Amino acid sequence: MGRVIGIDLGTTNSAAAYLERGQAVIIPNSRGNRITPSIVGFSKKNEALVGEAAKNQAIINSEKTVIGIKRKMGEDFSILISGKEYSPQMISGFILRKIKEDSEKYFGDKVTDAVITVPAYFTDSQRQATVDAGKIAGLNVLRIINEPTAAALAYGLNIEKNQKVLVYDLGGGTFDVSILELDGGVFEVISTRGNNHLGGMDFDDELKKLIIKQFKSETGIDLAEDKLALQKINEEVEKAKFVLSELLEVEINIPFISADNTGPKHLEFNITRAEFELLIESYINETIELSKLALADAKINIDELDRIIMVGGSTRIPLVIKKIEEFTRKKVFRGINPDEVVAMGAAIQSGIISGEVSGVVLVDITPLSLGTEVEGGEFIPIIKRNTTIPTSETKIFTTTVDNQEEVEIHILQGERKIAGENISLGNFILTGIRKAKSGVPRIEVTFDIDVNSIVHVSAKDLDTGAVHKIEVSSKIGFTEAEIDVLIKESEKFKKDDELKIKFLDSKNEVKALILKIEKIAKERSVKDKFNEEIDEVILRTNQAIDEKNLEELNKNIKILNDFYEELSLSRKTEKSNSLVN
């Protein structure tokens, strides 16, 4: 087995960490940065760019750039780029592959396994999609753990005293709140709440909407229709948001953002922190409401909380801190960079699994109730939310009409009474039931939630003993065979890309070289054998380019380089000779 890393696969940024002598250490990416933008772009030649490289080209290639894919994980969704469809799993797979490769460069060693974090409130489909993304990236996903829990691990390893902790995790795209009890090495999650579509991106969107609205009323131009302008606004809005965490006012200037028949139009926009807070207040209030519910679920009074841990980039916003401090009547606890703490916790979890970290265990819960749809469209929960995982429940099902030979079981996650309002994980059909009067056959269905919070269902006909094992993976999931194909594709993709890039590099090098040689050769007063020789090599080189023959190309580059040196030397002597004359 190669190295194991912990990965925080975030909506806007991702991070990786590993365990070094029991301590979690962040792994810088190939550019030396401690976080990597979760952005994937595709070049004209359909090469995948990830991270900073993708972010840098986003402005000129917005149609082929994917941002915030985490919010689409587990959904029946695909993006069409240059005629090829990409699922969220595949896009996340590109990000994970980049992290894997950057880590391998950092270690000089293979990375084979990973603990990947997800929002605590992620459903089964979203978790399954994350596992698939890891597999597509060539990683063995050792464990999926919840982000707030990971953060608590990173914060709490050295704590002796028993504590009750609230982890408030507001990231780029998702919000989670978890209540944990830390006691003698046991990190036990008591309750969790969240919203998978609430985060910093929403704050950006509010600011963007405002800017676009105002610009339209000023100039009559609708920037929402202008991709280049939108990209420029995106960049500036993100920066402005950061500034507003430090200063009371920010100015956004984008010169020449648009134009009409009266000439170019500039955008200048001022916003104070108070104004920004008005924009985002309803979102923050929602997080406080969810925190209250989590506390109620845990049956813990606010005063019993020992610590408030802040996780995620958006917890730098002063209003967030103010609201949570008002609500908990406590100072929030900081110390570890909120962008890095989750990846560090994931690295520690990898150590717990491998045995490198001892005397510590993470005991998590399932965030959503799991159940089935019964006659009349009602949802019957079988495993209640906030149940400690792994867990297992068994229910006896029967037929509703005489001689019924099949039973369809519809599995859902959620808290609503009406089945249709919950999240469907999939259907499975149990066949071969012995013919009998309705209500006589007894089918025992077992629902397991494993330690990754992933659901497994199996059914047994108690009369015939027939056993059906069903992996719940909804229509959007991949089969093992499909994943194999995707892994191979992504590997091939990478190999082809490397060759292509090498070829392009050589091609550019040789073109420049030929130009230089031709220039000097022309200056030379005498047309001699040497010139002919050069012409011949140039001809051969151009042939190699046409044939895309990298080996031949590199051979000729060497010869041309020698020629160039010789020519430069002879030119110098010629020049000095003429000076003497």
Added chain:
Amino acid sequence: MNDPKELEKNFYEILNVSKEASFTDIKKSYKTLLLKYHPDINKDNDSSEHFIRITKAYSVLKDDLSRAEYDESLSTSIKSSNQTKFQYSYHDFFKIKDDIFNVFKIFFKNISGKKLPSIRKDDYFFWDGEIDEGVLKMSAKELEERLLYSDNLFVKINAAIALGIKEEKSLCGVLENMLSDPSDDVKKAVIWALGNLKMKKNVSMLKILYENSPIGVKIEILRSIYKIEEGKSTVFYKLLTEAVNGSNMDLKKEALKLLLKIDNKILYDDVKEIFKNGSGEIKVLLDRIIAENKIINYPGRT
């Protein structure tokens, strides 16, 4: 698969405590068992089953009410449901967001607001829009980005013109590529900008483009070639005389206007020639242009 003895254990036995144990004792024992049997730590095959039994037992005994119920069921030997009885109603707290836009005002204004009359359109500038210092201060790269990637034609046009005003010779190649833009207006702006760069190598390219272009573009090409060559090339002269003798009135006027500006000796004579021997129509045109443009010095002035 299961040890029958294990399955028969009651919750107290599973948690390794007596029936009289306090909650604190139960909790303490529970935590110890978690550390021992969690599948992360205990790699035995049945650790998961064991762990589940422990957590279920605890979920019942941790709560006074469910513990009392369980105790009762134990004494009456009725198998208990191990489900907890707590359930919370689901609060739909997602509020409809207020229309926050009404709450405050934000202003936009021009960055510099200054207009620069000195660089405003010259005689040959077809464009009415005004370009200010803010745009001219931008880097060539920023302007290039707008020229290449904007969806807004006005942005492209202004970017091309700004590059022309700034005489960004480094972006000559980019401008050349933009000559294939589908919009004639963008094309015109690019041609104008290339004229400002005054690079001789662009003349032949513009001449080729001239052949199949609509009149508006042709006029712009003539003006640009005039700027690049300062009227001193035979290519230019050929195009002009063709235009003068052609059938399109706008093109004719433009060509004549340009001819009047030429100070080259040879062409000077040619203009004189037109005055002397040209068709009546062309002479009338020339006179009108001279009058309209208040031109005082021109070839063939008598």
